[in-house]
Structure formats: C-alpha cells, structure tokens
Amino acid sequence: MDAQRRNLKECMVLDHVNYVYGAGTAYEKHALQDINLVLGKNEFIGLIGHTGSGKSTLIQHLNGLLQPTSGHIYYKGNDIGAKEFNKKELRSHVGLVFQYPEHQLFETTVVKDVAFGPKNMGLPQLEVDMRVFAALKEVGISEELYDASPFELSGGQKRRVAIAGVLAMRPEFLILDEPTAGLDPRGRDEILDRIAEIHAEGNRTVILVSHSMEDVAKYATRLIVMNKGNVFADGSPREVFELYRELEEIGLAAPQVTYLSERLREAGVALAQNATTLAEARELLLADWKGGSR
Amino acid sequence: MIRDITIGQYYPVDSPIHRLDPRVKLSATMLYLVSLFVFSGYLGYVLAIAFVAVCVKLSRVPFRYIVRGLKPVLMLLIITLLFNIFLTKQGTELASFWIFHIYDEGLITAALMGLRLVLLVIGSSLMTFTTTPNQLTDGLEKGLRGLKVIHVPVHEIAMMMSIALRFIPILVEETDKIMKAQQARGADFESGKLLQRVKALIPLLVPLIVSAFRRASDLAMAMEARCYHGGEGRTKMKPLHYKKLDYVGYLVLAGYLGLVIGSSFVPFLK
Incomplete structure (x- = not known):
C-alpha cells in the first residue's frame, strides 16, 4: 500500500463516496456507504461480493457513468465530478466491460463494432484500424471472422469481440464486470488467461469483478471484498482468505483449496501456510514432503 | 433520467x-x-x-x-x-x-x-x-369473462397486456444498461445536431431490439416448457x-x- 500511496497522481482515489438509489421512494437503497479506496497503477484487483453488495454500482462510478450522491472520485488527481472535467475522455482511460457485454454489439461486422470506441475518441482512421486489429488479436479472434456479423459468432467469441471493443480504446484502467458469467469452463479460462496476459504487458490496472473465489485467487494481486455497500476487506488474496470464517458469514467463501489445506493442517500435515491456489498448494505440499523425507 | x-x-x-x-x-x-x-x-x-x-x-x-x-x-x-x-x-x-x-x-x-x-x-x-400486473390481468380476465360468449379472446388479451406491462420495466432497465455500455465506449447521446443524435441512437436501438426478440423467444420457450396452452382449463393459485x-x-x-x-x-x- 505504501508504494501506491507515494504517487496518488497515478491512481484512482475514492474519497468518502456514497451512493443512494431512488432517494425518497420505496425503492430507496443506500448502495454505497462511505467508500474510501486507492486503486493504484498496474494493480490486478479482484472485486468480490455477493449479488447486491454494490460491486456494479462501484465500478460505474469509476468512469463517471454514475455520480456519487456525496463524496469525490479523483482520477490522476482530478475530481471527475467537477463540471469542467471531460467525462468522454475519462471513459477512454477507464474502460468498463459490462456484464454480458455481447448484448451491446450492434454493427454489421466484427471490425466495425470494435472500431466504435476508438472512432468515438476521434482518432485518425489508420490508428483506429491498427488498434482494432491489435485488440482482436489480443482477445484471440482469428482473421477470418473480422468481416463476419457479430451476431453469427458463438457466445464466447461474441464476448471476446465485445471485450476487444473496450481494449481497442487502450484504457489505463480496465474494469471487467463478471467477464466469465455464463461461459463454459474452457471459455472462462480462455478469457481469464487473455486478461492476465493483457495485464502482464504492463501499464494497465485491471479490476476483475467476480464471485468466483478460484478465479480471483488465481489472477489478482489484491482483493477488495464488498458487503452491503461497504468495503468488507481489502488486501492480498492470502490476507483476505485468512478471514474465511467472516467471509462465510456474509455468504462468500475462500477457494476450495484453502479449505483443503486448512483440513490438512488440522490433520497434522505441517504446511507453512494456507494455500489460495492449486499451484501454491502443490508447492507447499512438495516443500513439506521434501522437508519430511530428508 | x-x-x-x-x-x-x-x-x-x-x-x-x-x-x-x-x-x-x-x-x-x-x-x-x-x-x-x-x-x-x-x-x-x-x-x-x-x-x-x-x-x-x-x-x-x-x-x-x-x-x-x-x-x-x-x-x-x-x-x-x-x-x-x-x-x-x-x-x-x-x-x-x-x-x-x-x-x-x-x-x-x-x-x-x-x-x-x-x-x-x-x-x-x-x-x-x-x-401488480398479475392482479391486473386476473381482474381484467375475470371482469370481462362475459365477453367470451361473443368469442372475444379475453384470456389472450389479458395475457398479452400483462406481458406488455411486465416488459416495461425490463426494457427500461435494458435501455439503461445498453446506454451505459455504449457510453463507456465513448457514445454520446446528449449533444450534437438532430441528425447526429438520431444516428447516435443506432448503437442503442439495434441491441435493444435484438434483446427484445431474445427475451420474447426465451419467454415463449419457458411458457411452452410449462405446458402453457391458452386459457382453457386453467385454474388460479389465488382466485379472486x-x-x-x-x-x-x-x-x-x-x-x-x-x-x-x-x-x-x-x-x-x-
């Protein structure tokens, strides 16, 4: 955290953000309550929480689609709620991929649809084309599909095209709201691996909204857990999953492998710590086995 | 808005x-x-x-x-x-x-x-x-059932009305969502000349129509799967x-x- 705090000019800062839906009606809902967060450069953040915990509301604040009822959000030191702040420009820096993004496809060809974002940024045609091809490559859409109608693609392909539509804007913050919802395990891994690769290229903050603990544990370096409009926990996956009893109380859970390692430790296997991913569990078990046999 | x-x-x-x-x-x-x-x-x-x-x-x-x-x-x-x-x-x-x-x-x-x-x-x-739309349909169906004698499809009309009413909030929500998704890609629905504004609606209307058809076919499938076959012989869980x-x-x-x-x-x- 200290390393991030050093340069708030590169971060997204949320300062006492509150959001109330439908104030004064029977539908009134305090969706966000006093949120304070610093989202740093290059982080891979997993945002988890139960349905209705305020995750989706929170991310819509980050690119100015929703304005906080009270509080401020600063992007690189500028208040995005300020009148003179250019929201359209912000949205090219903070890319938001909604849930089921394939429902937003509308153009006649894949290339045209992906070009929608960069075109709106007012880039020259050549730059648009380059970004479109690069983005489609990044998400692994093969060239023979470039001129196909997006409506003819399979579910997983559609989703990747829709993600490319945001990637082509080259945002510094890439936010994905449950990008794997409704996909089969293979489609899910494909998308998540692509996202991890995109993050590994550097200079991008990725925020992955999910309620699969396995997914966020595998990829994220920092977890933010939301509950009833509050930040319930914020830390590394290990720190957060140590709280698995509290997580269970709010209807979440740690990854299966954390429970397994906990059980193993109870049964007398001397693991150094609880594992959060399968790969880590393997390392720990091997270390224990080697240590024991020596 | x-x-x-x-x-x-x-x-x-x-x-x-x-x-x-x-x-x-x-x-x-x-x-x-x-x-x-x-x-x-x-x-x-x-x-x-x-x-x-x-x-x-x-x-x-x-x-x-x-x-x-x-x-x-x-x-x-x-x-x-x-x-x-x-x-x-x-x-x-x-x-x-x-x-x-x-x-x-x-x-x-x-x-x-x-x-x-x-x-x-x-x-x-x-x-x-x-x-609620359900009550409204039930009320309409029962209130107008006399018209069945002259072959007015009361049940069908009531069902159509209730589906239409039920879909208003769904489509409003969907519009809101697609609008936001396109705004996130830099779409601008609020400024520009008339022609530009009309053009700006295409990225909103195409997905909206596609989604309306998708929802309609999903609903038809779900009704079919529950053996819906019109009003004949249908009983109510909460009769009026x-x-x-x-x-x-x-x-x-x-x-x-x-x-x-x-x-x-x-x-x-x-």
Whole structure:
C-alpha cells in the first residue's frame, strides 16, 4: 500500500463516496456507504461480493457513468465530478466491460463494432484500424471472422469481440464486470488467461469483478471484498482468505483449496501456510514432503 | 433520467388501495375517467380532485412519485394549454398582441382542460401503482369473462397486456444498461445536431431490439416448457374473491358517482 500511496497522481482515489438509489421512494437503497479506496497503477484487483453488495454500482462510478450522491472520485488527481472535467475522455482511460457485454454489439461486422470506441475518441482512421486489429488479436479472434456479423459468432467469441471493443480504446484502467458469467469452463479460462496476459504487458490496472473465489485467487494481486455497500476487506488474496470464517458469514467463501489445506493442517500435515491456489498448494505440499523425507 | 419513467410501474407498499380487488380498481378507474368528462360545473372538479386526493392519500404512494409520472405527458399538457388559451374567442379580451388574442374564457377553459388531463393521468397511474400486473390481468380476465360468449379472446388479451406491462420495466432497465455500455465506449447521446443524435441512437436501438426478440423467444420457450396452452382449463393459485373492503370500495365509488351526477344539477357554481 505504501508504494501506491507515494504517487496518488497515478491512481484512482475514492474519497468518502456514497451512493443512494431512488432517494425518497420505496425503492430507496443506500448502495454505497462511505467508500474510501486507492486503486493504484498496474494493480490486478479482484472485486468480490455477493449479488447486491454494490460491486456494479462501484465500478460505474469509476468512469463517471454514475455520480456519487456525496463524496469525490479523483482520477490522476482530478475530481471527475467537477463540471469542467471531460467525462468522454475519462471513459477512454477507464474502460468498463459490462456484464454480458455481447448484448451491446450492434454493427454489421466484427471490425466495425470494435472500431466504435476508438472512432468515438476521434482518432485518425489508420490508428483506429491498427488498434482494432491489435485488440482482436489480443482477445484471440482469428482473421477470418473480422468481416463476419457479430451476431453469427458463438457466445464466447461474441464476448471476446465485445471485450476487444473496450481494449481497442487502450484504457489505463480496465474494469471487467463478471467477464466469465455464463461461459463454459474452457471459455472462462480462455478469457481469464487473455486478461492476465493483457495485464502482464504492463501499464494497465485491471479490476476483475467476480464471485468466483478460484478465479480471483488465481489472477489478482489484491482483493477488495464488498458487503452491503461497504468495503468488507481489502488486501492480498492470502490476507483476505485468512478471514474465511467472516467471509462465510456474509455468504462468500475462500477457494476450495484453502479449505483443503486448512483440513490438512488440522490433520497434522505441517504446511507453512494456507494455500489460495492449486499451484501454491502443490508447492507447499512438495516443500513439506521434501522437508519430511530428508 | 430513463429510470424516471414511472407509468405502469408497481409501487410496493401495503395500503387499503393495494389490497382492493383489481376488479374494483379497474371499474373505479374506468368510471372515474368517464366522470372526468361528463360533469359540468366547478363542483364536479372539486369532487374529482377530492376523490383522487383521498385515494392517493390512502394508497401511501408518495405524491412526488406520482407527479414524476406526469413528466411524459408534459408536452401534451403544454400544447393543450396553448391551444385553449389562443383559440378560444369568447368572453372579454384581456390582452392582444399581433395575431394573438387572449380572452378570459380561454384562460378558464385552458386551466380546466389542463386540470382534467392531470387528473386523468393521476387517476389511471394510481391503478398501476397499486396493482401488480398479475392482479391486473386476473381482474381484467375475470371482469370481462362475459365477453367470451361473443368469442372475444379475453384470456389472450389479458395475457398479452400483462406481458406488455411486465416488459416495461425490463426494457427500461435494458435501455439503461445498453446506454451505459455504449457510453463507456465513448457514445454520446446528449449533444450534437438532430441528425447526429438520431444516428447516435443506432448503437442503442439495434441491441435493444435484438434483446427484445431474445427475451420474447426465451419467454415463449419457458411458457411452452410449462405446458402453457391458452386459457382453457386453467385454474388460479389465488382466485379472486370479493371481500368486505371491496364492497366498501364499490359503495364509495357509487357515492362518488352519485355526487358527481348530482352536482351537475346544482344550479349555482356553473
């Protein structure tokens, strides 16, 4: 955290953000309550929480689609709620991929649809084309599909095209709201691996909204857990999953492998710590086995 | 902004009006709307306002929420007012400039027409605020079942209406979502010239229509999977039965009608 705090000019800062839906009606809902967060450069953040915990509301604040009822959000030191702040420009820096993004496809060809974002940024045609091809490559859409109608693609392909539509804007913050919802395990891994690769290229903050603990544990370096409009926990996956009893109380859970390692430790296997991913569990078990046999 | 559309939406609180049988509310709404156009004289207006005010108070739907429902008819309201003000040429002239002449009769007619329109919208939206689409359909189906004799497909009409009503909030939400998704890709729905604005709607309308068709086919599939085959032999989980409250409702309605009709014969206050 200290390393991030050093340069708030590169971060997204949320300062006492509150959001109330439908104030004064029977539908009134305090969706966000006093949120304070610093989202740093290059982080891979997993945002988890139960349905209705305020995750989706929170991310819509980050690119100015929703304005906080009270509080401020600063992007690189500028208040995005300020009148003179250019929201359209912000949205090219903070890319938001909604849930089921394939429902937003509308153009006649894949290339045209992906070009929608960069075109709106007012880039020259050549730059648009380059970004479109690069983005489609990044998400692994093969060239023979470039001129196909997006409506003819399979579910997983559609989703990747829709993600490319945001990637082509080259945002510094890439936010994905449950990008794997409704996909089969293979489609899910494909998308998540692509996202991890995109993050590994550097200079991008990725925020992955999910309620699969396995997914966020595998990829994220920092977890933010939301509950009833509050930040319930914020830390590394290990720190957060140590709280698995509290997580269970709010209807979440740690990854299966954390429970397994906990059980193993109870049964007398001397693991150094609880594992959060399968790969880590393997390392720990091997270390224990080697240590024991020596 | 798009979420401000409140017409046809249910407002979930518990109140005597919410508990009324939908048939009572349907007939009350119909009769109220008719009554708005048959009475003459100021007393009628007083009665109509009083009636709807009592209903609104009883329904516990916030007045502000109901007023928001007036927004979509605002344009119509303004046009009605202007036409009545400028096209009525009776009474004494109050002001005139160029080709426009304003008469006192015109002002009065405009005010009364506007009032009628507002009462009309409030009266009918109060029913949808206090009745779930399901109740509404049940009420309509049972209330109109006499028409089956002359082969009116009452059940089908009721089902179509309830699906249409049910889809309003869904499509509003969907519109909101797609709008945001396109805004996140830099779409601009709020500025530019007319042609640009119309063009800007394409990224919104295409996905919306696609999604409406998808939802329609999903719904048809789900209905089919539950062996829906029209109204023949269908039974209800919650059959409608009149309770004491409903008879009271009918009595109040009859009282209101009596008063309105009576008020037309009162010689003064015309």
